[in-house]
Amino acid sequence: MLDKSTRRDFLKRSATVATGALILPQIIPSTALGMGGKLPPSDRIVMGGIGLGSQGTSNMRTFLEHKHQVQFVAVCDVDAKNAANAKGIIDAENKSNDCRIYGDYREFLEKEKLDAVSIALPDHWHGLIYSAAANKKLDVYGEKPICRTIKDGQTIVNAVEKNNIIWQTGSWQRSQSNFHHAVELVRNGRIGKIKTIEVGLPNGGRGIGTPPIKEVPAELNWDMWLGPALKVPYRGVSHWNWRWMLDYSGGQLTDWAGHHIDIANWGADLEHTGPIEISGEGVYPTEGIYNVPVEYDFLCKYANGIEMRVANSARLVHGGGATWYGEKGWINVDRGRIEASDPKILQEVIGPNEIQIYKSDDHWQNFIDCVRSRKQAIAPIQVAYRAISVALLGEIAMTTGQKIQWDPEKEVIIGNPVASRLLSRPYRQPWSLPTI
Amino acid sequence: MKKIYLILLVFAGLLTVFNACQPKKSTSYKALIVTGQNNHYWKSSSPILQQLLEQTGLFTADIAKSPEKGGDMNSFNPDFSKYNVIVIDYNGESWSEKTKSAFVEYVKNGGGVVSYHAGDNSFPEWKEYNEMIGLGGWGDRTEKDGPYIYFKHDSLITDSSAGRGGNHGKRHEFEIRNRNTEHPITKGLPQRWVHGTDELYAQLRGPGKNMEIIASAYSDTAQNGTGRDEPILMTISYGKGRIFHSTLGHPDEDGGPALQCVGFITTFQRGAEWAATGNVTQKIPYDFPTAAGSSYRPDFKELTLQEDLAKIAQYDISKSTKYFTDLQSRIRHEAKTAAEFQQFEKQLIKVLESKEATDDGKRLLLREISWMGSELSIPIIHELAKSESLKDAAEYALARLQPTK
Numbered sequence A: 001m002l003d004k005s006t007r008r009d010f011l012k013r014s015a016t017v018a019t020g021a022l023i024l025p026q027i028i029p030s031t032a033l034g035m036g037g038k039l040p041p042s043d044r045i046v047m048g049g050i051g052l053g054s055q056g057t058s059n060m061r062t063f064l065e066h067k068h069q070v071q072f073v074a075v076c077d078v079d080a081k082n083a084a085n086a087k088g089i090i091d092a093e094n095k096s097n098d099c100r101i102y103g104d105y106r107e108f109l110e111k112e113k114l115d116a117v118s119i120a121l122p123d124h125w126h127g128l129i130y131s132a133a134a135n136k137k138l139d140v141y142g143e144k145p146i147c148r149t150i151k152d153g154q155t156i157v158n159a160v161e162k163n164n165i166i167w168q169t170g171s172w173q174r175s176q177s178n179f180h181h182a183v184e185l186v187r188n189g190r191i192g193k194i195k196t197i198e199v200g201l202p203n204g205g206r207g208i209g210t211p212p213i214k215e216v217p218a219e220l221n222w223d224m225w226l227g228p229a230l231k232v233p234y235r236g237v238s239h240w241n242w243r244w245m246l247d248y249s250g251g252q253l254t255d256w257a258g259h260h261i262d263i264a265n266w267g268a269d270l271e272h273t274g275p276i277e278i279s280g281e282g283v284y285p286t287e288g289i290y291n292v293p294v295e296y297d298f299l300c301k302y303a304n305g306i307e308m309r310v311a312n313s314a315r316l317v318h319g320g321g322a323t324w325y326g327e328k329g330w331i332n333v334d335r336g337r338i339e340a341s342d343p344k345i346l347q348e349v350i351g352p353n354e355i356q357i358y359k360s361d362d363h364w365q366n367f368i369d370c371v372r373s374r375k376q377a378i379a380p381i382q383v384a385y386r387a388i389s390v391a392l393l394g395e396i397a398m399t400t401g402q403k404i405q406w407d408p409e410k411e412v413i414i415g416n417p418v419a420s421r422l423l424s425r426p427y428r429q430p431w432s433l434p435t436i
Numbered sequence B: 001m002k003k004i005y006l007i008l009l010v011f012a013g014l015l016t017v018f019n020a021c022q023p024k025k026s027t028s029y030k031a032l033i034v035t036g037q038n039n040h041y042w043k044s045s046s047p048i049l050q051q052l053l054e055q056t057g058l059f060t061a062d063i064a065k066s067p068e069k070g071g072d073m074n075s076f077n078p079d080f081s082k083y084n085v086i087v088i089d090y091n092g093e094s095w096s097e098k099t100k101s102a103f104v105e106y107v108k109n110g111g112g113v114v115s116y117h118a119g120d121n122s123f124p125e126w127k128e129y130n131e132m133i134g135l136g137g138w139g140d141r142t143e144k145d146g147p148y149i150y151f152k153h154d155s156l157i158t159d160s161s162a163g164r165g166g167n168h169g170k171r172h173e174f175e176i177r178n179r180n181t182e183h184p185i186t187k188g189l190p191q192r193w194v195h196g197t198d199e200l201y202a203q204l205r206g207p208g209k210n211m212e213i214i215a216s217a218y219s220d221t222a223q224n225g226t227g228r229d230e231p232i233l234m235t236i237s238y239g240k241g242r243i244f245h246s247t248l249g250h251p252d253e254d255g256g257p258a259l260q261c262v263g264f265i266t267t268f269q270r271g272a273e274w275a276a277t278g279n280v281t282q283k284i285p286y287d288f289p290t291a292a293g294s295s296y297r298p299d300f301k302e303l304t305l306q307e308d309l310a311k312i313a314q315y316d317i318s319k320s321t322k323y324f325t326d327l328q329s330r331i332r333h334e335a336k337t338a339a340e341f342q343q344f345e346k347q348l349i350k351v352l353e354s355k356e357a358t359d360d361g362k363r364l365l366l367r368e369i370s371w372m373g374s375e376l377s378i379p380i381i382h383e384l385a386k387s388e389s390l391k392d393a394a395e396y397a398l399a400r401l402q403p404t405k
Helices: A007-019 A054-065 A080-094 A105-111 A123-135 A150-163 A177-187 A222-226 A252-268 A343-347 A363-373 A381-400 A417-423 B002-021 B042-055 B097-108 B117-121 B127-133 B262-277 B305-313 B322-334 B338-353 B359-372 B375-385 B391-401
Strands: A045-050 A070-076 A100-102 A116-119 A139-142 A167-169 A194-201 A277-283 A295-301 A307-312 A321-326 A330-334 A337-340 A404-407 B029-035 B059-065 B085-088 B112-116 B148-152 B155-159 B172-178 B192-198 B211-218 B229-238 B241-246
Touching: A045 A054, A045 A105, A045 A363, A054 A070, A054 A080, A054 A116, A054 A363, A070 A080, A070 A105, A080 A100, A100 A105, A105 A123, A116 A123, A123 A139, A123 A150, A139 A363, A150 A381, A167 A363, A167 A381, A177 A252, A177 A321, A177 A330, A177 A337, A177 A343, A194 A252, A252 A307, A252 A321, A252 A330, A252 A381, A277 A381, A295 A381, A307 A381, A337 A343, A381 A404, A381 A417, A381 B322, A381 B359, A417 B359, B029 B042, B029 B262, B042 B059, B042 B262, B085 B262, B097 B127, B097 B241, B112 B117, B112 B127, B112 B262, B117 B241, B127 B229, B127 B241, B148 B211, B172 B229, B192 B262, B229 B262, B241 B262, B305 B322, B305 B338, B305 B359, B322 B338, B322 B359, B338 B359, B338 B375, B359 B375, B359 B391, B375 B391
Parallel strands: A045 A070, A045 A116, A070 A100, A116 A139, A139 A167, A194 A307, B029 B059, B029 B085, B085 B112, B112 B241
Antiparallel strands: A194 A321, A277 A295, A277 A404, A295 A307, A321 A330, A330 A337, B148 B155, B148 B229, B172 B192, B172 B211, B211 B229, B229 B241
């Protein structure tokens, strides 16, 4: 009967309502009304947020702009200032003082009765929190890249599939018309059979040296911020700039993989597979605490013969974005731009009997609609996992200096136990990745 | 004091072991660098070129200085025949007829030549010399001196249109593409690599006879370049002689980035050996630049593994991580088999075991060992896990090396 929550959950929630506990949510989620997740259009989706830094707050604000469709009721952040700021925004919107604040996602997930959650965290937390939210059967709007390691990614995909939740990745380029147009042209053979792809991503992460150890601000739970990552002293580098340290991120490469590699895969119909051979080189900083590759250039070969080169945009003829080279021409697409070897290609109209590509013109609305309709969102977890896998395998090739052979079906590195160690990162006790 | 001696002894021991692994080379070839007049800082470049030739272990290198401009060029008579390779770091007045014919005889009889950077600006009027270098620039070279030769869309273009010979845009880092990956000079190098900040010579023209362009670079119009793929490294045969022509290496007063570039250094050293012998025996250095980025040696010499490890042993987080990234690069380039990984691992273990090495240094090495190590490291990592400061990093390494435990 209940295709979203289990009956036991339903009963438990009903019991909570019945006892009228003090933690009783002001807004009863529609699941508790016996709608089984199939929300009537008049009902708002009850949401919470985990991670309310710049990206998380931006996502939340965008959801709130979709008036009368969602209602935020709780937020969770290891930085109390971030959480308080988000509560201020929510309370102003709700014209109340009821938004609840948490510093520990476990307590948040345990106590809050939500339909969906918006999550924007440093990558090293994704494996644990995305899978925990999925296991609570919450629909998730989750930021890209969806994982720090291949193993984290596999765990998240399994959790999403097992719990049959709606997942939307924050790769919003999918909901932009120029990207959609490019993908539709490529998929319908307007530049012929695809031979090679170039993906241009920004340079980044050039250093700040080694800032001195600082007292942890009262509002920040530093140990919880680090979570499964190695314990290191606080140097004032946490929000935003975690991007430049390998313990938390792979740098611009892994950040932007979630956008442009995702688009490249979409156009070339590679979004449910992966490369079979990866090799390349990176350039690493020689000063300070930032240690992600500042430049990179690697080549991925696919079973169908396509070769994808991923590199700093400055190294590529067309610069940033995704460029597909086919037998009859090329198309390049980047933010605010679409170009082709022949401008006439871009005027082509896709007929009704041709391949129609999933269309969304509002990434957040698409998530809301799918939470209601229970249909797959435009950026599902599986394709996000395949996009970041390309970058993570590139990272392994650059770290080891070896040509990596990858089995995209079994999702294992072939014949290389040393490189295979890099498919996961050990978690600091007491954290451990669940087996799902 | 005893401790310091001990650690010095350990490193001295490692040094001996490491050196024993290197093939023995004999300095059996003689090189002569010809200089003394140039519109470039030859007083800085010639000693650097000398150092680069000698550090291969293959060459002893002399420097022949011409008289200053306006001096008696008749007094300049180097005995070319004593040498296996002549390096032209010269761009000045014409040599005497006697010296010129001695040079032509030397090359015809199988002598080697390296034309370095502005060497191809030299002697616009000397026909034989221009045949040797294939292409030249400046010195009022025009269509009378031969066509432009370059690549356009991967086709080799010979372009006889009128115009000046020799040009370059702004100095910048640029990508070099090897056009022949099987030539002894370029074999084993990455097909594309980023050269250090330098002038990108363009619009060279000349007879181009018996010449092969083994590497080119795109001269970007955004850098005031030509929009063509211009020749960068060339080989030419003249009589029985071999000429290696490198347009790279613009010298500053103190050397500068073009000469510090490992790509310049390596192609110069390999080109000199090829010109002298027709072969290249040098191995590709671990720090050769890649398509992803440039690589520099500020002191023009390659660090040894032991120098890197000694610095890592003294590392604290405020210091440069260059020596650690060097070590990582060596492992990437030199270790492919389990045995090769263990060669490195044994060296890393010695630092982990050292009482003098810093915890910050050990922490870096524990991360590295976590993926490339083996059971050899387990005992020392267990030992380090007892230290409060290294416990986390040690447990991290153990979790990777012993995933089932």
